[in-house]
Amino acid sequence: MTEILSVASEVYPLVKTGGLADVVGALPGALSPLGLSVRTLVPGYRPVMGALGRTREVARLEDLFGGPARILAGHAGGLDLIVIDAPHLYDRPGNPYVAPEGGDWPDNWQRFAALSRVGALLGEGLVDGYQPDILHAHDWQAGLAPAFVKYGANPRLRTVMTVHNLAFQGHFGADIFGALGLPGEAWAESIEYFGGVGFLKAGLATAHAVTTVSPTYAAEIRTPAFGMSLDGLLQARARDLHGILNGIDTDEWDPATDPALVRSYGPATLHRRRTNKRALEERFGLANDEGPLLGVVSRLTWQKGIDLLLAALDGVVAQGGRLGVLGSGDPELEEGLRAAAVRHPGRVGIVTGYDETLSRLVQGGADMMVVPSRFEPCGLTQLYGLRYGCVPVVSRVGGLADTIIDANEAALDAGVATGIQFAHSDAGALSEGLRRAMALHAEPAVWTKIQRRGMKSDVSWARSAQKYADLYKSLLGQDQ
Numbered sequence: 001m002t003e004i005l006s007v008a009s010e011v012y013p014l015v016k017t018g019g020l021a022d023v024v025g026a027l028p029g030a031l032s033p034l035g036l037s038v039r040t041l042v043p044g045y046r047p048v049m050g051a052l053g054r055t056r057e058v059a060r061l062e063d064l065f066g067g068p069a070r071i072l073a074g075h076a077g078g079l080d081l082i083v084i085d086a087p088h089l090y091d092r093p094g095n096p097y098v099a100p101e102g103g104d105w106p107d108n109w110q111r112f113a114a115l116s117r118v119g120a121l122l123g124e125g126l127v128d129g130y131q132p133d134i135l136h137a138h139d140w141q142a143g144l145a146p147a148f149v150k151y152g153a154n155p156r157l158r159t160v161m162t163v164h165n166l167a168f169q170g171h172f173g174a175d176i177f178g179a180l181g182l183p184g185e186a187w188a189e190s191i192e193y194f195g196g197v198g199f200l201k202a203g204l205a206t207a208h209a210v211t212t213v214s215p216t217y218a219a220e221i222r223t224p225a226f227g228m229s230l231d232g233l234l235q236a237r238a239r240d241l242h243g244i245l246n247g248i249d250t251d252e253w254d255p256a257t258d259p260a261l262v263r264s265y266g267p268a269t270l271h272r273r274r275t276n277k278r279a280l281e282e283r284f285g286l287a288n289d290e291g292p293l294l295g296v297v298s299r300l301t302w303q304k305g306i307d308l309l310l311a312a313l314d315g316v317v318a319q320g321g322r323l324g325v326l327g328s329g330d331p332e333l334e335e336g337l338r339a340a341a342v343r344h345p346g347r348v349g350i351v352t353g354y355d356e357t358l359s360r361l362v363q364g365g366a367d368m369m370v371v372p373s374r375f376e377p378c379g380l381t382q383l384y385g386l387r388y389g390c391v392p393v394v395s396r397v398g399g400l401a402d403t404i405i406d407a408n409e410a411a412l413d414a415g416v417a418t419g420i421q422f423a424h425s426d427a428g429a430l431s432e433g434l435r436r437a438m439a440l441h442a443e444p445a446v447w448t449k450i451q452r453r454g455m456k457s458d459v460s461w462a463r464s465a466q467k468y469a470d471l472y473k474s475l476l477g478q479d480q
């Protein structure tokens with residue numbers, strides 16, 4: 001069996017701040033039927049340590065960036081885990097990246113250099129009887145892992161670097177380089193990024209293969225408009241850069257069995273969604289009517305185009321729509337949404353914070369899932385939307401472009417439409433997309449077809465898992 005070591009800073013269901021956790025949590029189960037065994041290396045944050053059942057100490061490090069660490073093997077949430085129990089780095093409140101009072105943890109470079117370092121050490125035989133064939137690093141927090149492999153004791157170990165979001169790069173001062181324990185030549189060859197240390201840059205420069213989470217985003221990030229200063233490097237690595245679409249765990253996300261819903265349903269029983277819609281109206285303080293209810297589940301940031309939504313919102317209300325937003329993030333955007341809710345009582349509601357159960361109720365009760373992102377590597381909420389008959393209304397970028405078929409005349413005629421796309425990430429185009437969506441919603445026969453088609457589209461991991469398997473295989477030189 002081929003052994004994959006997946007290295008990541010979050011994993012569902014143990015610790016999640018966004019889509020990264022969903023993907024890292026779902027991949028092992030998707031790859032296992034293909035003969036790939038995945039172990040996931042994660043930091044021992046409090047919730048991870050709390051969720052671990054019985055563990056085995058498999059190694060011990062005297063000094064891991066400022067303190068001792070125990071390496072534990074265990075199981076939780078259906079996953080095979082290797083956990084770094086290093087209290088000086090991870091035993092604290094707050095989320096994986098940010099302190100409770102806000103602001104990144106000042107020692108994030110040590111916390112995630114440690115994650116990457118342990119990943120590489122596992123590839124060098126740190127644990128008796130365990131030798132991964134592939135080290136698969138996710139996002140900047142694991143970005144140094146391929147570099148530690150390249151300059152370490154087992155440089156033949158194949159490495160994959162996956163970009164879930166190029167906006168987060170892990171850029172630190174040059175002064176930390178000495179503490180990383182890399183040889184001097186690594187600086188100029190792979191690590192230096194605008195005069196400092198670039199964690200993601202290091203991974204992109206040193207991994208044997210680079211992937212991102214949709215084909216369109218893989219093309220976009222090779223251009224200055226989307227490349228976030230890394231387009232030159234990504235262009236140089238174009239031959240090794242692959243866009244593999246995310247899937248979703250269709251057992252975990254199934255409106256027929258989801259306990260978070262007030263009423264379960266399937267494609268043939270869509271009328272039951274009404275009960276969820278009523279419950280949702282209650283949660284968001286919205287008026288009770290049959291008009292279109294637009295849902296948003298998102299980090300509230302510039303990336304996600306929430307400012308565009310604010311600009312388009314009066315028009316939605318004027319056309320008889322209602323909007324419920326679940327999210328947290330930028331305080332100004334939260335405030336803008338709160339003000340809109342006050343301005344439009346019963347028409348706009350916001351719930352701030354992170355609430356997995358409510359996010360599922362939005363999918364199961366709202367008519368549309370609005371995703372007006374400026375850039376979107378893949379996006380998962382539109383995939384959950386498809387699965388739950390919550391019709392996605394999305395901007396045509398990245399993975400949103402790759403997963404939703406716009407209900408234009410041709411697509412409606414051909415019977416293939418699954419949602420609504422609008423062309424540009426600006427408020428005018430969003431308003432037009434929402435107007436179009438609400439007009440379609442007013443034609444129940446057409447709308448129901450769009451919902452059913454979305455629910456039947458393949459959003460599972462099957463196809464993409466095979467692509468990862470093929471990539472691993474080609475890296476191991478096992479191609480027939």
Ligand SMILES: Nc1ncnc2c1ncn2[C@@H]1O[C@H](COP(=O)(O)OP(=O)(O)O[C@H]2O[C@H](CO)[C@@H](O)[C@H](O)[C@H]2O)[C@@H](O)[C@H]1O
Binds near residue numbers: 354399
């Ligand atoms: N307030 C809230 N309460 C409950 N749940 C909430 C929530 N806010 C967001 N979520 C959930 O968090 C996840 C967000 O995932 P996305 O993929 O849509 O975006 P994200 O930018 O986090 O991920 C990045 O990585 C993923 C994975 O590769 C890419 O799909 C994506 O494009 C990229 O930006 C979804 O599961 C969503 O339901």
